[in-house]
Amino acid sequence: MAGLKMRTDPEIRARLGESALSHLRTQLRAVDCQTCGSRFRRWQKPALAVYAEGERAQASLHHAGCHRPGWHEGRLGPVPEGRHLTWRAGTFVMPSAMTFGLSSEDIPFFLVNPSYESALLQDSDGEGWRVWTVDLFQELGLDRGLEALKSDAPTRALSASIDGEWISITVRAGKVRHHWLDIPLTAETAGLVRSRGSIVVAVTTRVDVYQPLSHFQVEAYMAAGLMAVGVAALSSPKDAARRRRKR
Ligand SMILES: [Zn+2]
Known part of the structure; x- marks a missing residue:
């Protein structure tokens, strides 16, 4: 490409x-x-x-x-507040047969590309600048491998809330805040999230989430360590309402 x-x-x-x-x-x-x-x-x-x-x-x-x-x-640019930054997300169910034998159950997924027009770079070792957008989420506790398929232990920085047929994910760690709000869920996916009490969140900059993507591609990106993946626990409706009032 x-x-x-x-x-x-x-x-x-x-x-x-x-x-x-x-x-x-x-x-x-x-x-x-x-x-x-x-x-x-x-x-x-x-x-x-x-x-x-x-x-x-x-x-x-x-x-x-x-x-x-x-x-x-020596100074921050116009983007940090993210006023014009495009992010896109979607939800789907990964069938258990596609989980490398790591899960006996179907897994609900929230796939997000958090940053379309902007990328973070890091030069920590003097070996030159490298793109670091997804690494930031790894630093916040998400995993670069298949851990999230094996265990539904929640990732501390992540939380999820469902409102009818919409799901929102919040990332909160130190100064970092992301709110990916009101992404549609099918009734099947919503049911799975409620029964598990969580949803798997996969962060990638490799794809435009609005383009069609197969389960195979998601699996391949995960296996290759190209996504940061974590588990967002579903907060109770009461917690979610309290957070909404605070905003
Ligand atoms: Zn312009």
């Missing part, structure tokens, strides 16, 4: 190198400009901006007229 065509500049190319840049081309998706929030037009080439602070950086896509491509050192 050739990946996304983006406008860069010599400094970005020199600092990131071809490996991190080609990873960004396959991960980033031009949905909305991270400066103005409007859509990219179909053939519009987005500008890549990188804001670096110490060993972390954030790369993001913008209309070339809103933000020129460039590297900015």
Whole structure:
């Protein structure tokens, strides 16, 4: 896959190198400009901006007229609050036959791509920048393997709530907060989540969740360690109502 065509500049190319840049081309998706929030037009080439602070950086896509491509050192960029950031999620049931023999029961899944137009980067070991978006979730306690298929022990940073035919997932750890709200559930999936008391949450930047994806592909990505996977315990309706009032 050739990946996304983006406008860069010599400094970005020199600092990131071809490996991190080609990873960004396959991960980033031009949905909305991270400066103005409007859509990219179909053939519009987005500008890549990188804001670096110490060993972390954030790369993001913008209309070339809103933000020129460039590297900015020592300050956070326009994206951290995530105002214009696109995320997409969906739910499905993984049949027990597809769980590598690790589960005798069907497993409800919440699949999310948390970051379409922006990616985290890290250069912790002096060996160069690498894309780090999914690693962040691993740091929050999600697993890079198949652990979530074996055990329904909840991941501390995750919680789930169901409201009718909609499910919401919250990630909460230190300063990190994600709320993936109101994703539709079928009656079958909702029933499974209620009887297990939890749902498996798989975080990936590999796919556009709105494109068709087979059980085989999800399984292959998990087995290859390309997703961060955890278990979100279902909070009682009372807890969920209390949280909603607080928001
Ligand atoms: Zn714009």
